[in-house]
Amino acid sequence: MNAPAYRRVAAELRAAIERGDYPEGSVLPKLEEIAQSYSIAKQTAREAVAELEQEGLVEPVRRRGTVVRPAPVRQRLVRARQVFRDERGYYFDPAAQPWVALEPPAVSWGPAPRDIAPLLGVHPGEEVLIRDRLMGDPNTRRPTQLATSYLPAHLARGTRLAEADTGPGGIYDLLELQMGHGPLEWFEALGARMPSPREAERLALPRGVPLLRVVRTATNPAGTVLEVNDTRMSGEAFEFGYPITRHPSAASQQ
Template sequence: MPVSYREIAADLRLQISEGRYQPGDKLPMLTELQEQYGAGYQTVRSAIGLLEQEGLVVAIRRRGTIVRERPEKRRITRTRQVYRDEIGYYFDPAAQSWVAVEPPTTRWGAVPVDLAPVMGLNIGAEVLVRDRVMGEGETRRAMQLATSYLPADLARGTQLAEEDTGPGGIYDRLEEMGHRPLKWQESVSSRMPSPEEAAALGLPADVGVPLLRIVRVTTSPSGQVVEVNDTRMSAELFEIGYDIQRSPSAETDPHAADT
């Protein structure tokens, strides 16, 4: 039975994973792969195309197919705590020093379909949208895209809708409006970036690099959702880390009776 392009891709992927082909190495030419796997040109080309989509290799003109260099990942530690400094609340100590590398934008628009039920809004409901591009102050390199969505009836006519929300940002304003103390919940997922997101974060256009997505829901003591923050960053550059603690059920030594 002829070998499929998926089987060829799986074998090459394994060799890359095991280090037989390392970052910067050149894969065999297509004609060599055809002979090696006993497959046709299109089958081999489809296998290489699949590895390109996965971000494992990149085709470089006049060089061939090269195993991609993968950046060392930075850990984002989610400690299930909220912090505060002189600027206001923040959630990731590693990103505390990041600044807006582009002027923030504010606009009115429709709530994203996937966030409408989270916010308790109908599809198409109007929300205030606040976009920020955050990154390193020295290099001005964009590290994350952060978008806040606030219900229109809550934000309209308030400082929340101003470009400059003042000291402490939107969370201090919300608490001053009677929603103190705010509470937060987060969920982590991933998806592929839009062309605009890829360009803003400097992601390679010729390979598939997914986004790491953290959606934070802000609620008032009454349970009203007053803001949803959608943060996106390169899943190739960042990973989520956290400590694992024993629950009371795991505190007892199961081997104690054997001694």
């Protein structure tokens, strides 16, 4: 039951923050002061602060101190679980989102990631087409989402799917209208995981912020998976919201 010193100190700091002793935006005592007041080494104080950092509670800023992070305000995304269409092609969010590609799509051939391969129906490490896009706010240029599409090589090799510009309608229109693989069907899975350092860097995520992740598979009518889209975004900036309707079994009991 004897917690290590850095954990006890972390617990005290956490309690102080939650009590309001250190409001959002304020700074904790500096590491040396923490070390002195708890009679521990500076390194140990830093481990305590790192604990809070991992929880997303504080963010150390050089030359300034350990800043208490504001309570996250999450932008609510709507997944109507329907696919819509306009002149630009399919989209999956009924509230048309204003994000744009911050960079031209990075198109490359590479090994299928371990978690994507089984969905795509290929062996892990097998070469696939990778279309990587960084989406963000058109005004602030701040990145919001990392969207990566994976397509089997035998399907995409030598086609316009492997070009940077897939034209209006994107890969789904290519697959459906020009390659005869439609009508497409889609399935989405929503989950969370920690970012890799590269993902954290590209999305400018501080430590202690997980990814929210939507993995969408596009299938032809025979059930063959044609594409897997892996979209990652800050778990602190976004959430998915939806109303609940009543099934007939749950008719009002009034």
